[in-house]
Amino acid sequence: MKLLFIQPAQMFRDGRLIKFKQTISYPIGLVTLAGLTPPDVDIVIVNESVDEIDLDMDVDAVCITGYSSQITRGYQLADAFRQRGVTVVMGGIHVSLNPDEAEQHADAILIGEAEGLWPTMVADIRANRLKKRYKLAHFPEMSSPVLPRYDLVDRAKYIQPPSVKSNLIPIQTARGCPHHCDFCSVVQFLGRKFRMKPISHVLKEIEACGSDYLFFSDDNVIGNFDHAREFFKAITPLNVKWMGQFPSTIGRHPELIDMAAKSGCFLLFIGFETIVTESLHEVGKSFNQRQNYHEVIRRILDAGITPFGSFAFGFDHDDPEVFDRTLAFTEETHLPLVSWFILTPLPGTVLYRRLSEQGRIIDRNWHNYDLSRAVFRPAQMTPEELEERYWKAFGDFYSLPKIAKRVRSATTDTTIQTMYAMLSRSMIAHRINPLSGGVLAK
Template structure:
């Protein structure tokens, strides 16, 4: 007899309200990917993404599987409690379950720690046979060879944003605020090019996004992949490191393969701020020449900006706005510095007694501040962050930036308006 399994991509209402007003929110690929490992002869599989669906607590399931990230941890614990009360078993996995297993395991029946390519299928087999263990730990470095194509057929809605693919895993750098090294093995791995292409061609859409942490982590691999991808009429985006964009051949191949924009973690226009979090790979003096080179190849830039570094003072918001306007940054994903658990930054702030709370709702980087900044109050940091978002997405700034960039103007104007709408209603929460 087949068992009923519900796989949940959680999103609490606070961050969901923030994200829904934007136009370019691609689906989280974790659960559709893990669903591809589930034996459909043994399980009836249902997927729920709280971005656009409600969790069906009224239905009966044998097992609820939840991927837990830090900002959603408390929300996930509430979901789990409801399912367990209704008689379902709950299994946790994901970043927060890996980083804080002792805490997370108090709220579930089973926990999967680390990467899941080997442990998830083993757990499913054991659960079906009634012999599941409390804890499954990834003790090796899973290969990305021969992994299955995500079950996109289980995704409801998200017609324009369901195309997420990953070609690599990991990042070669060690930024102190990033938790990749704590979640994954400290190695950079690549999928076979032909398997990535097969995955991409299974997407019933022209547009997709590479969900890689650093698509240019291995430049020669990226070139091989893009040369193959150029044979297909696809449009895509990827997260890359700006410094690696000095390779003109790399940029040319990206455009020929259909690249529309790069997400680039600039983080700051202050060398001191970058050095304070081990982000020295970014060279502020080279920003203009590299950004101009990317734009010359007709590729847009969505810049990652973070406020709240220890070297940031209250003038950082205006300086960053002026720099973005002058450089023609097409869009930004702006965040408040967030000391995620187990990272060097978290350990530093904990040692310095600067964590405001361990209520994980404060750790989303968008609507709350989780620590005490050095050169301003938490409220001043939030107000400066909100001022920057409002001014960056003002019509005046949009016109200024897009007139400098002159890249994908109509698309970027629409995306900018989406972010402009998301600003409304965001308030400081103490």
């Protein structure tokens, strides 16, 4: 049996596909799904942002997964394959939170995580007995070993920094989040219980991935402090370089920052979200303490790690001057890298329900839910003003003079910082969020 796994491309607002020669976005979901697939099944993985899709490929079934910003294209592909009589199954976070919509485009959908379900679906595809929906009654534990099939991806199509000999490979060590931020769909998809993989298995994944340059893609690498300490101790002898996501509360635990640095951490992605305290309360993230942000950034820099700050704009308490105030904050704190987003009511979230009830959502074209387009009416700006000020301020942060100034004053290694900053300039010019970007195809 032969299966085609597809991660659809994102699209510009006018519907054109966003295509890259190389990208930073590795299809971790597809390689993990391939690892769950019986070994006698032939698998082809296509990441449409860098690969071409052959609609005439002879396959037994097509499996499509994607975020909300990719799902419009996913539905287009699903419809095209089904018109040819090819079986289509769909899954992932958007499908799981919008099953009634998704099943209009698929022969079967998988709701939730694939562990515990996917082998059954494969058997049903083989026996031509697919059910319309597959869903576990509980969140699966992370104790069963699954080795992602990294060998099925052409690594030449993924960006490799000039000083690093391998690609940045994502590895997930845990799932779930105990918080309930209004704008986040993680809790609805993965639950509030923090479920950890055995450290011994993560070490096997690191060995199998063939890279010493890693992204631990958990929503919170230190969701369990004791587990994090043991994990950092375990990977220290491996001499890997890694990045990951920590909460802004990490400043209260300097020993964990030091242990992370010793184990090879070179960059920490921190979800500050906003410098406006009222906005943190507005969306259920009051555990972020605005007054502690300076100290958090200083502690991370002192440990020799590059802090990468994430901020969103469009909260009800955001006025047009919030962009300039945030830029000033990044200069005051010497923040080397930022990722900026427009607040987006992802379908399935509390924020989506609230804005829908208020009649403020103005765009339900999912390909525009890319975290950089205004799809609702903000309280203190027009949608157009929100977008224009967002891109202007984003471009200001990554202007050449400011990049040069930060590099000259840097206290941490600037190789990755400079590469990402220059990549960001290119993406911002084309109005593509850098975190989902790459080297554009001509």
